[in-house]
Amino acid sequence: MNWYQTWNNPLKNLLWWLVIIGMLGSLPLAYMRHETETSTKNVEFVFDYRDLLDIADLQTNPQKFVQDQLGKMKAAGIGSMAVYESTLAEFKESRRIDLYNSRDAAALTQTFGDPSENFTYLLFTNNEAQQKLEPLIQKTFADLGVGVKPWSFKNRSGLVIQMSPDDAAIKAMDPDPIAMQMLKDQGFQLVVRLSNHREFKSNDMDRLLKQLHDLGVKRIIVDGNEVPGYTEENTEENLNKMADLLNKYGMGLAAIELLKEPQKGFSTLAKQTNYNVVRLHSFTEKDGDKLTEPLKKSELEGRIQGVADRFVLAVKDRNIRMVFINGHAVKSLDRAKVVDPLSAYYESLTGTDGAIPRIEKFGFDLGPAQPFEVHTTSWQKVARVFLLIGGLSLVVLMLSFFIPEGTLIFFVLGLIGLVGVHVLSANLYAQGLALMTAISAPSVAVMLAIRTVRSGASAKWKSGIGFGLWLLLRTSLISLIGIVYEVALLNHITYSLVLQQFRGVGLLHLLPIAIAGLYLLFFSENNTYSEKLANIRRILSSYISVLWIVIAGVGLAAVYYYLSRTGNEGQASTVEKLFRSYLENTMGVRPRTKEFLVAHPIFVLGGYLAVRYRHAVYLLFIGVVGQLSLVDTFAHLHTPLHISLLRIFYGLVIGAILGLILCAAWEIVARSWKRWAKPQLLK
Template structure:
C-alpha cells in the first residue's frame, strides 16, 4: 500500500505537466489544419440550367428568355451552369424536339393508328439539331435493346422509339451537347450533375469524362442517392475505376452539405480521388419561393438581405466553396401572373450589402472551386504518443477530483484501454479520446474555480473584480486545453469536408454540467467519504415541498430549451435571427449568445461575489455552460480555426463587459438597499 501511495500521490501533480506537454506537441497539427483550410479561397456560384429551362418554358418566348437571363446571371457573379444528364423530356422542354405518343402522332399525320401500339414519336427542330442528338438517342435506346426507326413529317426528320412515351421520356443519356457548347461559348464554367442511373461501363464513362474535360469541366455533382459506379456487387472495383477516370481527366467532386442521408459510395470515391472534393451549399427552390411571396418592399429587402447573409456565412464559416442556386416560377394569385426569384437573386448577390462583395472583402475570390491542399507534418507520428498520454492525463485529472486515491489505477487502466482501442480502430480511438478530453477540460476548469472558493483562496483576494476577471481568464484557458486535443486528434481532411462526423458531441452539452454539479454538491468540501455518503443520504431522504417541485420543473424546462438550441437543428426566433444578423454584420464573426449574454457574465458575477459570499459559488457553477460552449465551438470541424478563435474571443470580451455591468448593477442595488431600505425596515 505504501508503494502504491508512493507512485499515486506524485502522479496527481505530474498529470498537469503531461497535459501541457501533450498540448504543446499538438500545436503543429492544429497549424497544419489551418494551412489546409486557407489553401483554397476561390468560390464558385452555380445556377441550375434545368431550372432556367423550366422557368423559360412558361414564357412567351422561351429561347429569348434564356438568352436574356444568361448575361444577367454572369453580371451578377454566377459564373457556372449545372447541366444534367439529358432525357427526351428535357430535349422537348428546350425546344430541341417535339414528342408525341402513337395516338397524337396519328392525329398529327391524319392517319389511322394501330390501337395496339404505344410508341414514342420524335421530330427534330432542324437538321443541325438532328445531327447532334440523333446518334445520342439511338445509342441510348440501342443499349436498352429498344428498336428505333426513322420517321418524318412535313420535311422534318424524326424517330419512332418502340417504347411508351412516359417510359422513354425518363431514360437517361449524355448531357445535351448543344447546351454544353452554347454555355461554353458564352463563357460559363460547366458543372455536370452525373447520376448512377445507367449501367457503369468503363470505356463509355472514359469517353464521357474526356468530353467533359475538353469542355473545361472541373467538377461533377452527384445527382441522386448513389455515385456513378456504385453497385451491390463489385462496388469497390467500380469506384476505383471511376476514381481513376476522374483523376485522369482532372475532374473532382462536390459534396452537398446537410443531406438527410449520405450519397452511397461518396466517401469511398472521395478517398480514391485523394479528396479532390469541395463543399457545396444548396439554395433550394423552396428557399427561392420565399422571395416570390406577396411582400412589402421592406419585407422583400429583408429577405434578400437574409439570403446574402446566409451565403456569406456559408462561405466564411463552413468552408463552402461552391454555392448552388435553384429556382422555379410560381403562380402569384395576388399579382395575377407567374413570378420567379431571379431578380431577387441578382440583388442579393450584387446589390447593397450583396453577398459577393462581402465574400471578396474577407479574402475570397470568384472562380472555379478548388479542393484544399492538404498539409501534413512529419511530427504527426511522434505527436500521437504525446496526444495519447496528455489526453489520458486530462481525463484522469478530472476523475481524481472524485477519487484521488485511484489516480494511478485510472491511468494504468486508461493507458491499456486506449492502446487496445487504437489497435481495434484508429478512427474510434481518435473520436473517443477527442470527446473524452473535450468533456474533461471544461469540467476540470470549473471544478478548479469551485475549489478556489471552497478552499478559501478566493476570500484572500482584496479585489473581487480582479479575482473574477482572473478566474474567467484562467478557467477559459484550461477549457481550451480540450480544444487543442480535439483539433489535433481530428485533423483529418474528412472532418473538414464533413465526410466523417464527430460522434457523441451531444454528450458534451450535458456531461460537464453533471460532472461539475456532482462535484459542487458532494465532493467540493474537504470531508471524508463517510461524510460524503451521509450527505448524499440526507439529500435523498429530504422532504420535497411544492416549491422544490416547481424549481425542478423550471430546471427541466431550462435543460430542454438549452438542448433544443443546440446543434444544427436548434430553432431561433425571428427577433434572435435579426440580432444574430446584426452581430454578424457588425463584428464579422458572431459570438455565441449563450456565452456572452448568459454564462460568462453570470460566471464573472459569481466569482466577484465569491470573495465575500461562499454561496455565490452556485452562480459560478452556471459558468460551466459557457466553458463547454468554448470547446463545443471547435467541435464544428467544418468551421475554420481562426473563425472559431475569433468567436470565443468576442464571447469572452463581450461577456466580461456585460459581467462588469452586472457587478455594477449589483453594487448599486445592494448599496441602495443598505442606505434606503434597511433603515426603513429596522424602524
Template structure:
C-alpha cells in the same frame, strides 16, 4: 505530474492544429452555380423562351454566376429546350391525319433542324439501343425524326449523355460547366471513360452526384467499380462536390473521395423551396429583408462553413396576387450584387470568384511523434478530472486508461481519435470550473483584496484551462475528412450535458474537504429529505431550462425570428457572431459569481452556471467544418463581451446592495 503531461501534450499538438489551418486556407475560390434545367423550366412559360434564356444567361454572368449545372439529358429536356417535338401514337396520327394503330403506343420525335439531328440522333439511337428498344426513322413535312418503340411517358425520362449542343453553347458564352451525374445507367468503364473525356474537353472540373448513389455504385463488385470510377476521375482531373446537410450520405461518396485524394469541395444548395420565399406577395421592405437574409446566408456559408460552391435553384411560381407566373431570378441578382450583396462581402473577407478548388492537404512529419504525446496528454486530462472525485485511484485510472486507449487504437484508429477527443472535450471545461469552485471552497478567493480583479482573472484562467480541450480536439481530428464533413464528430450531444452533471455532482458532494464517510452521509441525507412544493417548482424550472438549453443546441436548434434578427445584427456588425449563451448568460454570471465569492462563499453556486460557457468554448471547435480563425474570433468576442456585461452586472449588484443597506434595512429595523 498530470498537469505537466497535459501541457506537454498540448504543446506537441500545436503543429497539427497549424497544418489544419494551412489546409483550410489553401483554397479560397468560390464558385456560384445555377441549375440550367431550372432556367429551362422558367423559360418554358415565357413568350419567347430562347430569347429569355439568352437574356438571363447574360444577367447571371453579370451577377457573378460563372457556372452552369447540366444534367444527363432526357427526351423531356430536349423538348423543353426546343430541340425536338415529341408525340405519342395518337397525337402523331392526328398530326399526319392518318388512322392510328389502336394497339400501338410509341414515341414519335421530330428534330428542330438538320444540325440538331446530327448531334442528337446518335445519342438517342445509342440510349434506346442499349435498352434493346426498337428505333426507326420517321419524317413529317420535310422534318426528320424517329419512332421509338416505347411509351412517351417512359421514353421521356430515360437518361442519356448531357446535351452536347447545350454544353458547347454554355462554353462559348464563357460559363464553366458543372455536371450532375447520376447512377441510373449501367456502369461500363469504357463508356464512362468516353463520357468523362468529353466532359474534360468542355473544361468540366467537378461533378455533383445526382441522387443517392455515386456513379459506379452497384450491388455487386461495388469496390471494384468505385475504384475504376475514381481512376477515371483522376485521369481527367475531375473532382466531386459534397452537398451539405443531406439527410443521408450518398452511397459510395466517401470511397470515391478517398480514392481521388479528397479532390472534393463543399457545396451549399439554395433550393427551389428557398427561392419560392422570394416570390411571395410581399411589400418592398419585406422583400428587401428577405433578399438581405439570402445574402447573409450565402456569406455565412462561405466564411463559416468552408463552402466553396454555391448551387442556386429556382422554379416558376403561380402568383394569384399578381395574376402571373413569377420567378426569383431578379431577387437572386440583388442578393448577390445589390446593396450589401453577398459577392462583394465574400470578396472583402479574402475570397475570390472562380472555379472551386479542393483543399491542399498539408501534413507534417511531427504527426507520428505527436500521437504519442496526444495519447499521454489526453489521458492525463481525463484522469485529472476523475481525480477530483477519487484522488487515491489516480495511478490506477491512468494505467487502466492507457491500456484501454492502446487497445482501442489497435481496434479502430478512427474510434480511438473520436473517443479520446470527446473525452478530453468533456474533461477540460469540467476541470476548469471545478478548479474555480475549489478556489472558493479552499478560501483562496477570500484572500483577494479586489473582487473585481478576482472575477476577471478567474474568467481568464478558467477559459484558458478549457482551451486545453480545444487543442486536443483540433489535433486529434485534424484530418481533412472532418473539414469536408465526410466524417462527423460523434457524441457532441454528450459534451453539452456531461460537464454540467460532473461539475454539479462535484459542487454538491465533493467540493468540501470531507471524508468519504461524510460525503456518503450527505448523499443519504439528500436522498431521504422531504420534498416540498418549492423543490418541485425549482425542479420544474430546472427541467424547463434544460429542455430549452437542448432545444437551442446543434444544427437543429430553434431560434425565434427576433433572435435571428439579433444574430444577423451581430454577424454584420462584428463580422463573426459570438455565441449568445456565452456572452449574454454564462460568462457574465460567472464573473459576477467570482466577484461575490470573495465575500460570500455561497456565491460559488453562480460559478456553476459558468460551465455552460466553458463547454461552449470547446463545442465551438467541435464544429470541425468551421475555419479555426473564425472559431478563435468567436470565443474571443464571447469572452470580451461577457466580461463587459459581467462588469455591468457587478455595478448593478453594488447599486442594489448599497440601496438595500441605506434605505430598506433601516425601515425593516424599525
C-alpha cells in the same frame, strides 16, 4: 500500500505537466489544419440550367429569355452552370425536338394509327439538333434493348422509339452537347451532375468524361442517392474504375452539405481521388419560393438580405466553396402572373450589401472551386504519442477530483484501454479520446474554480472585480486545452469536408454540467468519504416540499430550453435571428449568445461576490455552460479555426464587460438595500 501512495501522490502533480507537454506537442497538427483550410480561396456560384429552362418554358419567347438571363447571371457573378444527364423531356423543353404519342402522330400525319400501339414519336426542330442528338438518342435506347427506327414529316426528320412516351421521356442519356457548347462559348464554367440511373460501363464513362474534359469540366456533382458505379454487386471494382477515370481527367467531386443521408459510395470515390472534393451549399427551389411570395417592398428587401447573409455565412463559416442555386417559376394568383426569383437572386448577390462584395472583402475570390491542399507534417507520428499521454492525463485529472486515491489506477487502465482501442480502430480511438478531452477540460476548469472558492483562496483577494476577471481568464484557458486536443486528434481532411462526423458531441452539452454539479454538491468540501455518503443519504431522504417541485420544474424547463438551442437543429425566435444577423454583419463573426450574454457575465459576477460570500460558488457553476460552449465551438470541424477563435474571443471580451456591468448593478442594488430598504424593514 506504501509503494502505491509513493507513486500515486506525485502523479497528480505530474499529470498537469503531461497535459501541457501533450498540448504543446499537438499544436503543429492544429497549425497544419489551419494551413489546409486556408489553402484555397476560390468560391464558385452555380445555377441550375435545367431550372432556367423550366422557368423559360413559361415565357412568351423562351429562347430569348434564356439568353437574356444568362447575360444577367454572368453580370451578377454566377460564373458556372450545372447541366444534367439529358432526357427527351429536356430536349423538348430546350426546343430541340417535338414529342408525340402514337395517337397524336396519327392525327398529325392524318393516318389511321394502330390502336394497340403506344410508341414515342419525335421530330428534330433543325439540322443541328438532328446531327448532335440523333446518335445519342439511338445509342441510349439501343443499350436499353428498345427498337428505334427513322420517321419524318414534311421534310423534318425524326425517330420512332418503341417505348411509351411517359417512360421514354425520363430515360437518362449523356448531357446535351449543344447546350454545353453554347454555355462554354458564353464564358460559363460547366459543372455536370451525373447519376447512377444508367448501367455503369467503364468504356462509355471514359468516353463521356473525355468529352466533358474537352469542354473544361472540372467537377462532378452526384445526382441522386448513389454515385455512378455503385451497385449491390462488384461495388468496389466499379467504384475503383470510376475513381481511376476521374483521376485520369482531373475531375473532382462536390459534397452537398446537410443531406439527410450520405450518398452511397461517395466516401470511397473521395478517398480514391485523394479528396479532390469541395463542399457545396444548396439553395433549393423551396428557398427561392420565399422570394416570390406577395410581399411588401420592405419585407422582400429583408428576405433578399437574408439570402445574402446565408451565402456569406456558408462561405466564411463552413468552408463552402460552391454555392448551388436553384429556382422555379410560380403562378401567382395575387398578381395574376407568372413570377420567378431570378431578379431577387441577382440583388442578393451584387445589390446593396450583396453577398459577393462581402465574400470578396473576407479575402475570397470568384472562380472555379478548388479542393483543399492537404498539409501534413513528419511530426504527426510523434505527436500521436503526446496526444495519447496528454489526453489521458487530462481525463485522469478530471477523475482525480472525485477519487484522488485512484489516480494511478485510472492512468494505467486508461493507457491500456486506449492502446487497445487504437489497435482495433484508429478512427474510434481518435473520436473517443477527442470526446473525452472535450468533456474533461471544461469540467476540470470549472471544478478548479469551485475549489478555489471553497478553499478560501478567493477571500484573500482585495478586489472582487480583479478576482472575477482573473478567474474567468484562468478557467477559459484551461478549457482551451481541450480545444487543442480536440482539433489535433480530428485534423484529418474528412472532418473538414464532413465526410466523417464527430460522434457523441451531444454528451459534451450535458456531461460537464453533470460532472461539475456532482462535484459542487458532494465532493467540493474537504470531508471524508463517509461524510460524503452521509450527505448524499441526507439529501436523498429529505422531504420534498412544493418549493422543491417548483425549482425542479424550472430546472427541467431550463435544461429543455438549453437543449432546444443546441446544435444544428436549435431553435431561435425571429427577434433573436435579427439580433444574430446584426452581430454577424457588425462584427464579422458572431459570438455565441449563451456565452457572452449569460454564462460569462454570471461567472464574473460569481467571482466578484465569491471574495465576500462563499455561496457565490453556485453562480460560478452556471459558468460551466459557457466553458463547454467554448470547446463545443471547435467541435464544428467544418468551421475554419480562425473563425472559431474570433468567436470565443469576442464572447469572452463582451461577456467580461457585461459581467462588470452586472457587478456595478449588484453594488447599486446592495447599497440601496442597506441605505433605504433594510432600515424600513427593521422599524
